[in-house]
Amino acid sequence: MAQALSLRVGDLVEVLGEEEILATLDERGELDGLPFMPEMLQFCGKRMVVKKVAHKLCDTMTQSGMRRMDDAVYLEGARCDGSAHGGCQTYCSIYWKTAWLKKVSGAADASAAGPGASRGVLLPLLQKNSFKEPGPEGEVRYLCQATELLRAAPVCLSFRDPRQYVTDVRTGNATVWETLRTIVFGLFDRYQSFSRRRLPRWLWIRGGLTWGWVGPGPNRTTPSGTLDLQPGELVRIKSKADIIATLGADRKNRGLGFEEEMAHWCGRTARVQARVERCLDEKTGRMLQMKNPCILLEDVVCKGLYKTNCPREFAPFWREIWLERLSEPEMT
Template sequence: MTKSVARTPVPSLRVGDLVEVRSAEEILATLDENGELENLPFMPEMLRFCGRRLTVHKVAYKLCDTISGTGIHRMEHAVHLTDSRCDGSAHGGCQTSCSLYWKEAWLKRVEPGMPNPPRSSCVDIPLLDANTRKEPGPDGTSRYSCQATELLRAAPTCLPFRDLGQYVTDVKTGNVRPVESAEAFLVGLFNRIQDISRRLLPRKLWFRNGLPWGFVQGRAVGRTPTAHLKLQPGETVRIKTKSEIMETLNEDRLNRGMGFEEEMARHCGRTARVQARVTRCIDERTGELLTMKNPCIILEGITCNGSHNVSCPREFVPFWREIWLERV
């Protein structure tokens, strides 16, 4: 993929704006033959929100590339809305619970106090259903297409760290407070200095082993350990300390293939309730629906806030191994 660079886009909506999701017929009129607008799919899971009024939760003008690791990309004319996450019902029951992207053309701004329109019934649009599938894999495995798998087509342009306008936009849109934007910039700057030191300096001169801010380093030797607590939704757990969790990670910071990152380490020691056990998720790179040998846990109210990824507003829902948790 050829990377291009452009300046920070200027969104028209901001956090807290009240909007109404247009009717399915209005939205369908904006889509091409692939059920997309500007390469972003409108998915069947989004139909249930048609006619509803929601507030803008985050302005989705940028996102972190979790497919090929090329950094931050820019998205135009899109937002995330409150309480609108994908339930995976049209994608094999995927449990990733991604925050949905809404193009501004699918929304209309409304003023508080305006009467609510009649709720339209949820309709089934064959075009949307047909475009949830990709060509099968070489072995005949079913593969899915969703907003997450197509993000690099919808947001092909890189937004470089040095583009200082993005940190101003983060504040102007209401995505973050000024202090949070400054923190994200400083963390990003520190991490780039660490990258340079690892490339140019001998190991003995590396600061904290050249690790990015948060300093998560796997310590396990050989096969990583596991635990089976059989946690169920509604149970209360405490996230173990960072030191305890690092003992379960290999040098790539993986436990049985599941990664633990700095954003997750921010929650160490916190108490939370179990929201769900996760057994299925879509591989963003291939579209394949993966079935986990060891189920993972989603915790209520815990999402990635982007502080280690220049305030990316995607708000991923982290997956937790049971060995990283303990019953309260």
């Protein structure tokens, strides 16, 4: 179906109606191991733009590297609101199998539902399959696209496989320059890994750090900070040095990691999108309640710069101690 549609970034598609989508699903409400979730029903019949072609993704569950996904795309403005999964606030990009779409011409219209958005045919099946078996202590466990990604993308994708880079450029996921840049980053990081394992410390480049240069922090007990930020407020992300100063040796602040992809945003301004208090553990499906709320920032996502142009575009969580509140005149 992906070849038949030949979808590229910027293409206009229409999400099929419920009956058409139901015909593609198995008894679990899945296609090729990928669930169609209740949160997706609101988009049935709408015309939307392809944001990225989801031909690969980074494995955040087992850290196996990149994995190959077949016949799937991301659509502009289509992120999961968690309404059918306990109010999860991870704000994941939704995967759309090309069998659930048709290519059209004209203008996008994500505000008005087409005739297929009745929510009457698919909802019972999808609601039933949004849950796993209860946990050992009877706790509710959810099933969603994020928890099932290893089944939907079972094949590991080697960094050395050139086809992924050709696909990145051909589909419009990345430019030639962006593709060459991420290959250089990947080669450098592999050298750094080799040097840490095989070479004496005095031969390490910048302490053996991977590109992006986020090292361990100095703290045994990491500090906290409270700004009580609210949606719509303007903030600046602190400098990388200031954030590293709040981390422990594991590069975390009270359990929340700070990574190279996040360091890319240091010094930028953004608006608060939400205060995050709960999110699904994608390994177990359990709902995690945060002792200290984190912050989501508008339009601040993982760009895949250091992850071979992964198109997944995670929305990272930020500690308030990593941010500073700005007044409106300070906006840059």
